[in-house]
Amino acid sequence: MTTAKLSIYSKALAFADSSSNNNPQRRFFDWTRTLSALVVENPESDNGALQVAESVTVFDGVRATTVDGTTSLTSTLSTLDSGSRYRFTWVGGTNPTLRTDRGLTLVGQAVTFAINANQTANISLGGSTFGSVVAGDIIFIPHTTTGDTANVLAADNAGYWQVLSVISTTNIQVGRLSGESFVGTGETQTLAASTQLQAYSSAGVQVGDSVTISAGFAVASQKTFTVDEVTSTWFEVLSTSSLPSEAAKLPGAAGIIFYTNVKSFLRVETDQDILVQMNGDTGSSVKISPFQAGDIELPGYMEKVGPVYKLVLVNKSATTCNYSVFSAE
Numbered sequence: 001m002t003t004a005k006l007s008i009y010s011k012a013l014a015f016a017d018s019s020s021n022n023n024p025q026r027r028f029f030d031w032t033r034t035l036s037a038l039v040v041e042n043p044e045s046d047n048g049a050l051q052v053a054e055s056v057t058v059f060d061g062v063r064a065t066t067v068d069g070t071t072s073l074t075s076t077l078s079t080l081d082s083g084s085r086y087r088f089t090w091v092g093g094t095n096p097t098l099r100t101d102r103g104l105t106l107v108g109q110a111v112t113f114a115i116n117a118n119q120t121a122n123i124s125l126g127g128s129t130f131g132s133v134v135a136g137d138i139i140f141i142p143h144t145t146t147g148d149t150a151n152v153l154a155a156d157n158a159g160y161w162q163v164l165s166v167i168s169t170t171n172i173q174v175g176r177l178s179g180e181s182f183v184g185t186g187e188t189q190t191l192a193a194s195t196q197l198q199a200y201s202s203a204g205v206q207v208g209d210s211v212t213i214s215a216g217f218a219v220a221s222q223k224t225f226t227v228d229e230v231t232s233t234w235f236e237v238l239s240t241s242s243l244p245s246e247a248a249k250l251p252g253a254a255g256i257i258f259y260t261n262v263k264s265f266l267r268v269e270t271d272q273d274i275l276v277q278m279n280g281d282t283g284s285s286v287k288i289s290p291f292q293a294g295d296i297e298l299p300g301y302m303e304k305v306g307p308v309y310k311l312v313l314v315n316k317s318a319t320t321c322n323y324s325v326f327s328a329e
Contacts, residue, residue, distance in 0.1 A: 001041050001042060002041060002042050002043070003039065003040075003041055004039075004040055004041070004043045004328070005037040005038065005039060005040070006035075006037075006038040006039075006040045006043065006265060006328055007034075007035065007036045007037055007038070008033070008034070008035040008038075008265075008303075009033075009034050009035075010031075010032065010033045010034075011031070011032045011033075012029065012030075012031045012032075013027065013029070013030045013031075014027065014028040014029050014030075015027045015028065015030075016028065040264065040265060040328035040329060041328065041329040042261070042328065042329045043326075043327070043328040044326070044327050044328070045324065045325065045326050045327075046058055046059075046324070046325040046327075047322075047323070047324045047325075048322075048323060049320055049321065049322050049323075050274070050313065050314075050315035050320065050321045050323065051315065051320055052315060052317070052318060052319065052320070053314075053315060053316075054314075054315050055312055055313065055314040055315070056312070056313050057310070057311070057312050058311040058312070058313060058325050059261070059263070059310065059311055059327070060309070060310045060311075061259040061260045061261040061262060061309040061310065062257060062258070062259045062280070062309060062310055063204065063205050063206075063209060063258040063259060063260060065096050065097055065098065065204075065205070065258060066094055066095060066096055066097040067094070067096045067251070067252070067253050067256055068093070068094045068252070068253050069093075069250065069252050069253065070092075070093030070094050070250070071090065071092075071093045071094045071095075071096050071250065071251070071252075071253075072090070072091050072092035072093045072248045072249065072250055073088050073089065073090055073091065073096075073216070073217075073248075073249050073250075073251065073256070074088070074089050074091045074245075074246065074247045074248060074249070075087070075088050075089075075217065075221060075243065075244070075245055075246050075249070076089070076245050077243075077245055078147040078236065079144075079147050080146075080147045081238065083242075084238050084239060084240060085147065085228070085236055085237075085238055086236065086237055086238075086239055086243050087147065087234050087235070087236045088234060088235055088236070088237070089233060089234040090233045090234065091247075091248055092248060093250070095233075096256075097204065097232075098204055098205045098230055098231070098232055098233070098234075098235060098258075099138070099200040099201050099202075099203070099204040099205065099230065099231065099232040100200055100201040100203070100204065100232065101198070101199075101200045101232035101233070102130075102131055102132050102133050102137065102198075102199035102200055102201075103131060103132075104128075104130065104131060104133075104194055104197065104198065104199050105128060105194050106125065106128050106191050106194050106196075106197055107191055107192065107193055107194045108127075108190065108191065109125055109126055109127045109128045109190065109191055110125070110126030110127070110188055110189070110190050111123065111124075111125060111126070111153065111188070111189055111190075111191055111197060112124045112125075112126070112186075112187070112188040113153075113154075113157050113184060113185065113186055113187050113188075114186055115184050115185065115186050116173075119175065119176075119182040120164060120173055120174065120175045121157075121161070121173070121174050121175075121184045122167070122171060122172070122173050122174075123139070123161075123171070123172050123173075123174060123197075124170055124171045124172075125170040125171075126170075128170075129169040129170055130166065130169055130170065130172055130199065131169075131199075133163060133166060133172060133199045134163070134166060135163050135164060135165055135166060136162065136163060136201075136202050137162070137163045137199055137200065137201055137202060138160055138161070138162055138163070138177075138199070138200055138201070138202055138231075139160070139161040139162075139163060139172075139174055139197065139198070139199050140159070140160055140161075140197075140198045140199075140200070140231050141153055141157055141158045141159060141161075141196065141197055141198075142158065142195065142196065142198075143155050143158030143159075144158075145158050145159065146158055146159055147236075151196050152189045152190065152191060152192055152196060153187065153189050153191075153196060153197070154185050154187050154189075156183050156184055156185040157183075157184055157185060157187070159176075159180075159183075160176070160177050160180070161174035161175065161176060161177075162174060162175055162176070162177055162178075162202070163199075198231065198232065200231060200232035201232075204230075204232075205227060205230050205235060205258045206227070206230070206260065207227055207228060207229060207230060208226065208227065208260075209226070209227045209230075209258050209259065209260045210224055210225070210226055210227070210258070210259055210260070210262050210307070210309070211224070211225050211226075211227055211235065211237065211256065211257070211258050211259075212224045212256070212257050212259070212307075213225075213251060213255065213256050214251075214254070214255050214256075214257075215251045215252055215254065215255025215256075216249040216250050216251030216252065216255050216256070217246055217249050217251060218243075218244050218246060220241070220242070220243055220244055221243050221244065221246070224307060225237035225238075225239065226238070227258070254280065257279075257280070257309075259309035259310070260309075261309070261329060262307045262308065262309045262329060263307070263308040263309070263311075263327040263328065263329055264305065264306070264307065264328060264329055265303075265304075265305055265326075265327060265328045266278075266303065266304045266305075266308050266311070266325070266326070266327050267301060267302070267303045267304075267325070267326040267327075268288060268301060268302050268311075268313070268323065268324070268325050269299040269300070269301040269323065269324045269325075270288050270290060270299055270300050270301070270313075270321055270322070270323045270324075271290050271293065271294055271295065271296055271299050271300075271321065271322045271323075272290065272293055272294070272315065272316075272317035272319060272320070272321035272322070273287065273288070273289050273290075273293075273300075273315075273316040273317045273321075274287070274288050274300075274313050274314060274315055274316055274317075274321055274323065275287055275313070275314040275316055276288060276302060276311070276312075276313060277311070277312040277313075277314065278304070278308050278310065278311055278312075279307075279308060279309055279310050280310055286302070287316065288300040288301065288302055293317070294319070296322070308327075311325065311327075313325075
């Protein structure tokens with residue numbers, strides 16, 4: 001990730017003097033704005049050409065999920081973080097597939113943790129199997145320390161582990177996630193529920209992604225959050241403002257979107273008429289027209305400060321369009 005400084009200089013002057021000069025006397029407006037050395041990440045530029053009626057997706061940070069109109073989510077206040085942590089849990093309808101669950105069925109099975117000298121652990125089963133678990137997958141063990149109910153497994157073994165190696169169908173080697181201190185203890189326990197040891201893919205919605213909720217939930221919850229924790233069935237966010245607890249809400253596919261690499265600054269320039277479609281919009285309400293078609297010195301342009309996770313440009317002119325896009329996160 002590249003960190004940079006962004007400076008924006010803007011001046012707009014309209015006047016009624018009969019000739020141009022350095023100090024017009026009859027000014028309709030004279031507005032200057034200077035924003036200097038703003039800290040941004042991953043500044044980029046993209047230049048291209050579009051043929052007549054052609055469109056291009058300049059960038060798309062949307063995470064693929066399977067949320068649909070039947071996907072039901074419940075929001076609850078966590079017991080952690082002094083009332084600022086909220087969990088959104090899938091409770092019915094189509095699985096949103098935040099991560100791909102490995103579907104372990106370990107209820108009634110003996111699970112053994114053996115701690116190794118190199119700050120790893122081996123997890124072995126007395127029965128059943130680890131099924132489709134592969135190296136790189138995440139093992140999650142809920143406990144009171146994760147905001148869940150007590151587990152038969154020790155609190156020292158709770159939380160997140162990454163699968164380092166699948167030794168056999170009943171034995172895997174795991175380590176704590178990158179950046180986490182190693183904590184673990186040797187034990188053998190019989191699971192009372194399959195949910196007491198879960199496995200799911202590492203691919204999918206990630207910690208640090210953004211999630212925008214725009215439907216289904218109360219207005220107070222319809223905003224953009226940063227994902228702070230995520231499993232295959234729930235995600236958590238931190239909010240300094242209070243959010244209501246709500247049961248079985250149906251935001252729909254367009255009402256809850258997860259995305260990464262969101263842009264906070266965007267400028268689009270064009271020498272022909274184009275449509276600008278942002279964040280999944282497919283309409284035609286945002287159109288840029290140049291001051292003089294075909295003149296690169298008199299382009300049309302727009303700037304946006306605010307979240308943009310997807311940008312599509314559509315050429316609406318009768319000739320080739322040249323465009324430039326400048327963005328930063």
